[in-house]
Amino acid sequence: MKHAYVLATLAALNALPAAIAWGVSGHHAVGLVAEQFLSKNAQAFVSDILGESYHSSLALASTWADSVRDQPEYKWSAELHYMNTKDSPRTNSCTVELERDCPGGRCIVAAMGNYTWHLLQAAQPRAQAEEALKFLIHFLGDVGQPLHTEALALGGYQLPVICEGQVTNLHWVWDEAILDSRIVRQFHGSVRHFASWLVRDMKHGAMSRTVASWYKTPWSLQSYKEQIISDSEAQAPFYNAVYDEDTYLEWTREANAHACTTVFDYRMREELCEGRYANMAFQVIIGQIAKQGYRLAQTLNDIVDAVEPELRPRF
Numbered sequence: 001m002k003h004a005y006v007l008a009t010l011a012a013l014n015a016l017p018a019a020i021a022w023g024v025s026g027h028h029a030v031g032l033v034a035e036q037f038l039s040k041n042a043q044a045f046v047s048d049i050l051g052e053s054y055h056s057s058l059a060l061a062s063t064w065a066d067s068v069r070d071q072p073e074y075k076w077s078a079e080l081h082y083m084n085t086k087d088s089p090r091t092n093s094c095t096v097e098l099e100r101d102c103p104g105g106r107c108i109v110a111a112m113g114n115y116t117w118h119l120l121q122a123a124q125p126r127a128q129a130e131e132a133l134k135f136l137i138h139f140l141g142d143v144g145q146p147l148h149t150e151a152l153a154l155g156g157y158q159l160p161v162i163c164e165g166q167v168t169n170l171h172w173v174w175d176e177a178i179l180d181s182r183i184v185r186q187f188h189g190s191v192r193h194f195a196s197w198l199v200r201d202m203k204h205g206a207m208s209r210t211v212a213s214w215y216k217t218p219w220s221l222q223s224y225k226e227q228i229i230s231d232s233e234a235q236a237p238f239y240n241a242v243y244d245e246d247t248y249l250e251w252t253r254e255a256n257a258h259a260c261t262t263v264f265d266y267r268m269r270e271e272l273c274e275g276r277y278a279n280m281a282f283q284v285i286i287g288q289i290a291k292q293g294y295r296l297a298q299t300l301n302d303i304v305d306a307v308e309p310e311l312r313p314r315f
């Protein structure tokens with residue numbers, strides 16, 4: 001089963017069919033971008049945890065969380081893929097408030113902190129570390145999709161819109177349709193080509209001027225490091241990443257802001273997957289995938305740096 005899944009995923013990465021489902025291509029692209037910004041130590045850490053079942057690839061591991069969310073034993077994880085942000089994008093008011101939008105700490109911001117914390121725990125079975133990593137990879141992708149940080153019409157699922165002449169819903173247009181149609185038309189149907197093009201721009205092109213400003217170490221990871229430095233005896237230093245307002249909440253706010261500027265800016269019966277709207281949305285999607293890919297890499301680099309080499313998991 002596992003091998004069949006990996007082979008299918010590998011095939012999908014090489015020649016992504018148009019219909020494949022932050023959808024599969026969005027997550028793969030975030031993973032492929034991140035792989036190009038991982039430190040050597042983080043690469044080793046990821047390989048160690050993911051091992052052969054994912055060819056040590058962030059991209060291949062990135063969609064596991066979607067594949068289990070409907071299984072009875074993982075039903076609890078479904079609500080961690082998004083934040084039900086109850087703001088008002090149609091009246092141009094985009095705000096994210098933890099108390100209002102993350103009741104009981106069950107939302108994507110809390111989940112990112114939670115799985116960062118889990119990954120820092122040196123003494124845990126490999127399967128648990130693998131699960132934490134796969135959740136973290138996935139949620140760092142999802143949080144970049146503006147309709148994963150918006151409650152209106154269930155994140156757009158309930159809004160019928162037109163894409164390539166067919167009626168579909170707005171959420172799907174943002175998760176998959178616009179990105180997949182661009183990948184087919186401009187990148188020979190290959191998510192790898194799309195990701196390489198993004199990485200080139202991030203390293204040498206227009207985006208290279210801003211990349212470094214996209215990430216700052218979460219205060220919680222910083223304090224974790226400081227604590228280790230100041231108290232090398234500490235077995236399990238205090239660590240609370242769950243509500244990292246500076247970092248994880250900031251990313252959520254950034255994605256949510258697109259709900260006010262772009263996502264709902266269409267007219268009745270407008271074609272959304274070609275022309276004006278698609279061009280505008282694709283620019284947002286490019287930026288969000290680049291950012292989340294870079295942030296995923298830097299988060300993992302920081303997690304690995306925060307753990308003393310002898311405390312890092314070894315499996």
Ligand SMILES: *[C@@H]1O[C@H](CO)[C@@H](O)[C@H](O)[C@H]1NC(C)=O
Binds near residue numbers: 080105115
């Ligand atoms: C934190 O991770 C544990 C282990 O997977 C899970 O049971 C719990 O629901 C998670 N909570 C959040 C908010 O992510």
